[in-house]
Amino acid sequence: MDAAPALPEDWTSSSPDASDVADLLDLLRRHERTARGWPSASRAAVETDVCGRGAATRRHLLLRDGSGVARGWATVHDRAAARVVIAVVVDPDLDAASADDVAAYLFEWAREQAADLGRERGVELTQMDSGAFADDPRQQLWLTGRGFLRMRSWWQMSRPVTPEEGNEDAFPPPGEGVIVRLVAREGDAMPDEEDLRTVHDILETSFTDHFNSHQESFDEFVARLREDPGHRWDHWWIAELERDGMTPLPVGALVGSVSPGTDGEPDGSYVEYLGVLAAARGRGVARSLLHAVIADAARRGRDRVGLEVDADSPTGATALYEAVGFATKYVTQSWHRDLPVA
Template sequence: MSELRWMHLNKDVVQPWAELTNLLAKVDGTEEYYEPEDLAEELEETGMDPAQDTWTVWDGDRLVAFGQLRVGFTTQEDDTVRCQLDGGVHPDWRRRGIGRELMDKMEQRARDLNQERNPGLPGTLRAGGGLEGSSARSMLHARGYEEARYFILMERPMPGDPLEVDGEEFASPTVEDEEAVRIAHNAAFEDHWGTAPMTPERWHDFYAGRPMRPQFSSISRRDDGAVDAYVLISQYLDDELYVDLVGTIREARGTGLASRAMARSIELARGAEGIKVLGLDVDSESPTGATRVYERLGFVEKHVTAAMTRPL
């Protein structure tokens, strides 16, 4: 591998980074597409140090592989810190040991960073295993990772059939709602697998990020400003919208609040010019039975991917 150059991600390489990311999304069937501007924002996330937490591999002037590491600031429901490993290798450069070396570097950095950031707290390595039979899943198995959860990509064609919506109990989120929605999100997801409370700083990265589309999002806001339920929509492609987060605080579950909020967001999306698809990923073992709700709203399963983990 002496002919390859190892460097790090930076804003000067977001275009080839996006091109490789989108090629992998197509070739590996995950359909996780990104614009260069969205990837550039990832380099400025709270806690991200591109010079230590990212890697690139170049063959001449061609980007052939990349890696990203994110280590959490709070513990998940199992009292471990999530250490998320992302990346990929161009199909033409696979089976040359690049992926193995990338994983070695990311795992070692995860150990060092978690010890520095969260002294004494155990960590869990997590990586996307892709579709059944993928090369990523085979490689992760060989490194001791196991399937921990399955996530279903569901899509609703747009515009699709209209839904009856009583929109008076909902509003589109504003800048002023940021903290209230964060509090609601942390409460709603405290019993969900693989999630940890979002700090105000990390939440701001997401809530104020370029992909966020508040005009299609919905929240149920009380008179005192507290939020009981929310649907947050993002956009990564010109003709698609994506449901990033849906949640209801435990006290409001069973009231149909999230379902009605989702229906409102669907109706808002139906009126958007050029939008062909509304997508979302749902935990196949969601404690709220979310899959059934989405099916009633017109979503259909497209494929299933695996989240794979290993103790740090």
């Protein structure tokens, strides 16, 4: 299953750098246009992964044909202990036989890198986590052939935002006893560390009953989110419950980011994480956090808020998102393979 064909003699393989970013972006956008229907990849995101903040935790392989055209690109992201995220992009303009060979070569390289990272982490088994658009049978066929199993579907949802939603009275106030605030921060300095740890703790705890939850240290969590070119500290919120004579109790958190517009579109906001402790669910905490990020997007002149949700979410989150105005724009899939490292 893991044998890979040799590349044509005039093809080259390399670890890409800044000089390859433009070609990688073109390749990725060609893939997105064919597999989903439209491109959305940004130069900033590719730069971050290849030669920016995200490069330290990622390994890349770029394949070029004899004419120097970028035809394939694989990325292996050391996401957490015993988990790597695999991305394989193959030029949709290749003929079917050549595309199959390129995919096999890249997936085998990714397997080798995943095993190497697992050994560095000192684990015996690591999870290779990859994905595909729901309407991309070619990628799904390759994943199946390399031993991956389709595990989950994810709704990629979006909600339009109007300028009026930035007004103070655009949304009802938070539920009784619920306080929503930004993480504490002075000027352009780092936010209060206690608040950041609160966000991390809430998300770690609230996601324990979610699919494929992996424990992530505080330092790894903050470092990973800061790699994102859309990262902004003033997009992090905490929800608290008032208590008589006591300090309010943190029970919810939302981490947002900037979603850059493409092809002349305005920017949007994106919900990276939204978590509410089980004991506080049903009190309007999640809805209040969503209202906060929508209102913030409106005040910033943005036209949408996006998020991803497990189609089989155990918390019933999909119903809440639809009630707040989100609709599914497209669907992606998670594919996993457990890889013995020894």
